[in-house]
Amino acid sequence: MMGLILSRRARIALLVVLLLGFILFLPMCVALGLVGLERLGVAARDVRGTVWSGRIDQLMLGDMPMGSVRAGLSPVSLLMARARFDIARKAGLADDISGALTVGFGRIGVDDVTGAVPLGRSFAPLPIASLDMEDVTAWFASDHCGHGEGRVRARMAGQFPGLNLAQGLSGTVACDGDAILLLLVSQSGMEKIALRLWRSGRYSAEMRVETADPTLAAALGRSGFATVGNAQVLKVEGTL
Numbered sequence: 001m002m003g004l005i006l007s008r009r010a011r012i013a014l015l016v017v018l019l020l021g022f023i024l025f026l027p028m029c030v031a032l033g034l035v036g037l038e039r040l041g042v043a044a045r046d047v048r049g050t051v052w053s054g055r056i057d058q059l060m061l062g063d064m065p066m067g068s069v070r071a072g073l074s075p076v077s078l079l080m081a082r083a084r085f086d087i088a089r090k091a092g093l094a095d096d097i098s099g100a101l102t103v104g105f106g107r108i109g110v111d112d113v114t115g116a117v118p119l120g121r122s123f124a125p126l127p128i129a130s131l132d133m134e135d136v137t138a139w140f141a142s143d144h145c146g147h148g149e150g151r152v153r154a155r156m157a158g159q160f161p162g163l164n165l166a167q168g169l170s171g172t173v174a175c176d177g178d179a180i181l182l183l184l185v186s187q188s189g190m191e192k193i194a195l196r197l198w199r200s201g202r203y204s205a206e207m208r209v210e211t212a213d214p215t216l217a218a219a220l221g222r223s224g225f226a227t228v229g230n231a232q233v234l235k236v237e238g239t240l
Helices: 008-024 028-035 214-222
Strands: 046-049 054-061 064-073 082-089 097-104 107-118 128-141 144-156 169-176 179-185 191-197 202-210 226-228 231-239
Touching: 028 046, 028 054, 028 082, 064 107, 082 107, 097 128, 107 144, 128 169, 128 179, 144 179, 169 191, 214 226, 214 231
Parallel strands: none
Antiparallel strands: 046 054, 054 064, 064 082, 082 097, 097 107, 107 128, 128 144, 144 169, 169 179, 179 191, 191 202, 202 231, 226 231
């Protein structure tokens, strides 16, 4: 039997069809591996669907549990040589989150994130339970902070003796040298948290309470605070 002989034009057409089929039906799990999102500390229990419409179960961003989300690659971002994976979790008004994980040449970070990010014990003994984000965009260019913007409110998991932090602490996202900085302040202005995140996953968190009350200072001291001038300071460092 004579073999099938294709013309040059037919071979090119066949390759184009195969390439389009590969792109259209590329599994989400393969796409996540190709762009190297593990460099952002991304992990998951299970990934299903195609790169354009998939589901990521038990998504983890470092030590921060994001739950199960819908995800899809934005074709528009590819025109700018970036892989932007739009994600959304809609489990109820209090638990909804939307935004994107973006990877490009020398760039990695998050874009347009709005919603609650549970933290668990990521910053223990500092009891920050979650971060409520509003239009947060933050990314690293190489090992440096390239951009940071948006608003954040930190919800506290417990109360320190003598402090009323029921409303949490709120502030903005910005760059501070190589680090992304979240500078948060309570309603009274007496309590402040400076949270810095580096590209390597390292973080530092410093909570500062301005007080001249010796009783409050003693109570905070028993919770791990140290006296620095007229303030009580608790510092935490680690890696996400």
